[in-house]
Amino acid sequence: MASMGSPATERSVLLYSRSHGPPRVPVFGHAKVVGGDFGLMRGCRVTRPQRIKILRATGKGSGEGEEDGEQPGEQPEDAFQATIEKSKKVLEMQRDLLQQIAERRKLVSSILSTNSDSEGDEVPYNEKDNSFPGVDPTPSGGKDTNEVFDRGFLSSKGAPLTVDNAKEAGKDLNRKTTFSKVDSHTQLKGVTSESVWSDELPSFLSSSSATSSLKEEKLGDLKESSLQEVNGEANVPKSEDVKPPPLAGANVMNVIVVSAECAPWSKTGGLGDVAGALPKALARRGHRVMVVAPRYGNYAEPQHTGVRKRYKVDGQDMEVVYFQAFIDGVDFVFIDSPMFRHIENRIYGGNRMDILKRMVLFCKAAVEINVDFQVPWYVPCGGVCYGDGNLVFIANDWHTALLPVYLKAYYRDHGLMQYTRSVLVIHNMAHQGRGPVDDFSYVDLPPHYLDLFKMYDPVGGDHFNIFAAGLKAADRVVTVSHGYARELKTIEGGWGLHGIINENNWKLKGIVNGIDTQEWNPQLDEHLKSDGYTNYSLDTLHTGKPQCKAALQKELGLPIRENVLLIGFIGRLDHQKGVDIIAEAVPWMMGQDVQLVMLGTGRHDLEQMLRRFEDQHRDKVRGWVGFSVNTAHRITAGADILLMPSRFEPCGLNQLYAMSYGTVPVVHAVGGLRDTVQPFDPFNESGLGWTFDGAETGKLIHALGNCLLTYREYKKSWEGIQRRGMMQDLSWDHAAQNYEEVLVAAKYQW
Numbered sequence: 001m002a003s004m005g006s007p008a009t010e011r012s013v014l015l016y017s018r019s020h021g022p023p024r025v026p027v028f029g030h031a032k033v034v035g036g037d038f039g040l041m042r043g044c045r046v047t048r049p050q051r052i053k054i055l056r057a058t059g060k061g062s063g064e065g066e067e068d069g070e071q072p073g074e075q076p077e078d079a080f081q082a083t084i085e086k087s088k089k090v091l092e093m094q095r096d097l098l099q100q101i102a103e104r105r106k107l108v109s110s111i112l113s114t115n116s117d118s119e120g121d122e123v124p125y126n127e128k129d130n131s132f133p134g135v136d137p138t139p140s141g142g143k144d145t146n147e148v149f150d151r152g153f154l155s156s157k158g159a160p161l162t163v164d165n166a167k168e169a170g171k172d173l174n175r176k177t178t179f180s181k182v183d184s185h186t187q188l189k190g191v192t193s194e195s196v197w198s199d200e201l202p203s204f205l206s207s208s209s210a211t212s213s214l215k216e217e218k219l220g221d222l223k224e225s226s227l228q229e230v231n232g233e234a235n236v237p238k239s240e241d242v243k244p245p246p247l248a249g250a251n252v253m254n255v256i257v258v259s260a261e262c263a264p265w266s267k268t269g270g271l272g273d274v275a276g277a278l279p280k281a282l283a284r285r286g287h288r289v290m291v292v293a294p295r296y297g298n299y300a301e302p303q304h305t306g307v308r309k310r311y312k313v314d315g316q317d318m319e320v321v322y323f324q325a326f327i328d329g330v331d332f333v334f335i336d337s338p339m340f341r342h343i344e345n346r347i348y349g350g351n352r353m354d355i356l357k358r359m360v361l362f363c364k365a366a367v368e369i370n371v372d373f374q375v376p377w378y379v380p381c382g383g384v385c386y387g388d389g390n391l392v393f394i395a396n397d398w399h400t401a402l403l404p405v406y407l408k409a410y411y412r413d414h415g416l417m418q419y420t421r422s423v424l425v426i427h428n429m430a431h432q433g434r435g436p437v438d439d440f441s442y443v444d445l446p447p448h449y450l451d452l453f454k455m456y457d458p459v460g461g462d463h464f465n466i467f468a469a470g471l472k473a474a475d476r477v478v479t480v481s482h483g484y485a486r487e488l489k490t491i492e493g494g495w496g497l498h499g500i501i502n503e504n505n506w507k508l509k510g511i512v513n514g515i516d517t518q519e520w521n522p523q524l525d526e527h528l529k530s531d532g533y534t535n536y537s538l539d540t541l542h543t544g545k546p547q548c549k550a551a552l553q554k555e556l557g558l559p560i561r562e563n564v565l566l567i568g569f570i571g572r573l574d575h576q577k578g579v580d581i582i583a584e585a586v587p588w589m590m591g592q593d594v595q596l597v598m599l600g601t602g603r604h605d606l607e608q609m610l611r612r613f614e615d616q617h618r619d620k621v622r623g624w625v626g627f628s629v630n631t632a633h634r635i636t637a638g639a640d641i642l643l644m645p646s647r648f649e650p651c652g653l654n655q656l657y658a659m660s661y662g663t664v665p666v667v668h669a670v671g672g673l674r675d676t677v678q679p680f681d682p683f684n685e686s687g688l689g690w691t692f693d694g695a696e697t698g699k700l701i702h703a704l705g706n707c708l709l710t711y712r713e714y715k716k717s718w719e720g721i722q723r724r725g726m727m728q729d730l731s732w733d734h735a736a737q738n739y740e741e742v743l744v745a746a747k748y749q750w
């Protein structure tokens, strides 16, 4: 885009030009021919040439014709014959128009039936090539018609369905189409940053290109006039494609979430859960959302897009291939490379250099560094690339903290992708991508960028720090709870980066994670459908939860007893999660009538400790070393309480899952745990669990003691805690709305 003065001026110009859009033809409101006048079906729109023709035919040189620059027609004063002739012509025109209307109706019906066909499985969707059999996913194809309606953006090449290309669609039903690299470039040419700034269009139309907006308007006209304004004539079902505007309204954006892991395909912890769920919630709000993650294994759903690219990593050419699947409204794109293959069980494995190189490749492939094409994305998801305007990247943790830096260094410093923004989410500041200063040579950046990465701390001296650079380069920073946002600013909680956090406080926001209520829901949970487990809800808590508890005890070989307090722990076995604090409390616990089930993997010494506990207390303790999603769900359902003595916890998801399953959390009041677990107050019968204010064994025991007492002696209070936990709305919807605020703030920030 040619530069047009200051960014602010540029933007207002764009807003202006977009909101004033193409002129719309006014609606004529006459129902029938009266005298020499002409009439149209009520509300039916006619095109400008048609109107001119009509005006000429009737001899009415209306003001509008004059406005349009047309000369008024000559009207013979008293030639009766001429009037009759003209009336005939008018009638002819009317017939013409009615025929056109009928054609439009037919066309719309066929579009709708294509849609319903696809929904009704009569025309099965082919995920492999993103198409319906025999349906061309090009602008004129039926697939794109679906996408215009379903995904809130334009069909491929930015061209929505117009009368002409819709007719084409009929002809082209059997044309086979593939997406090629050339196609995607062509498509992207029309998608410029000036195209997307719109406050006035309905927002489900606003994530598209300017050139396309005119076509979209035609589509709107077509739909409106054909479906609604052909009064009483159309028997076409009206409600099928008339969707309410998206929740995000005019804030609809293109969002690319970039994460080193993404559940259910790859997950070592909470980051995977967030990358799998937040995007869907953003999509539900109407945003167009893509997730980009490495392809660590042969995942079933994502299909080869045919797009291949090469990137330099440590001087070597690395080829990457892009796979894609469209699931729950989100484009999941996986980057395949020999570097990522076959490490699904150790995605952060290898030495420091291996990990660094993987992340360099991943971030380069995600941001797309080929400046020649000036576009961020080659993968034509659903036929349309994401473009570089109205686009925000959401990077996550240090692994992808290079992305905001690349966006700046490779693009924005060169006047490219000026409207693209980046948000960096801190899930865990303890891991920062630190190394010796020499590591800078691997990230392929101009020398002056070293300053962004270079840090000094009393322990490590000068060092190279990827998280630090990402935090400085990102337009906005989010962390996963308010409590953690506060803690990050302190010496204890900032892990050496508190200075940078404080300097960038203006762009930091805490947003508490949500949970995927499809995946983590006792009513729907797939893992509770066998082996004696059962799904349950608030209504069936009384029976369902005890059944799950018994099933868990049976599965783990523990005595099956309803009244023993079953304590669960799920998490990485490391310093953060306070496993050693639990260990110190085990002797006390073993003196109580409790069972303890721990699931985790991580530090070797802590894994050994789990095994040892189980050996020493076979009737009371089970230590499951490994990563098992199935077991995590079952513990969450079957346990009475979930223990989280984390030393620090940016948000914590397990306590949220626990509460939604009626499992009572006992947590160290820190970070997100303090934000989400309101302590039980026996006087007011309020609260959601027990908290303790220091990561110390004594405090943990004290809280557990109170919890145990309530479990045994105050059944009603206990049930109240369970029910309050289950009744919370912990879904991602609220968090997604907060993220949206951040995205919009980033968008309008220079």
Ligand SMILES: Nc1ncnc2c1ncn2[C@@H]1O[C@H](COP(=O)(O)OP(=O)(O)O[C@H]2O[C@H](CO)[C@@H](O)[C@H](O)[C@H]2O)[C@@H](O)[C@H]1O
Pocket (backbone or CB within 6 Å): 268, 269, 270, 271, 273, 274, 427, 428, 480, 513, 570, 571, 572, 599, 600, 601, 626, 627, 628, 629, 632, 649, 650, 651, 652, 653, 654, 672
């Ligand atoms: N052995 C095992 N088997 C099966 N499943 C296991 C498992 N160990 C852990 N999990 C699962 O991994 C997830 C862990 O989520 P957390 O939020 O507790 O932790 P994590 O510290 O990884 O994430 C970081 O990012 C998240 C997301 O922002 C923050 O909530 C958190 O505070 C921060 O430390 C849960 O879904 C849990 O069930």
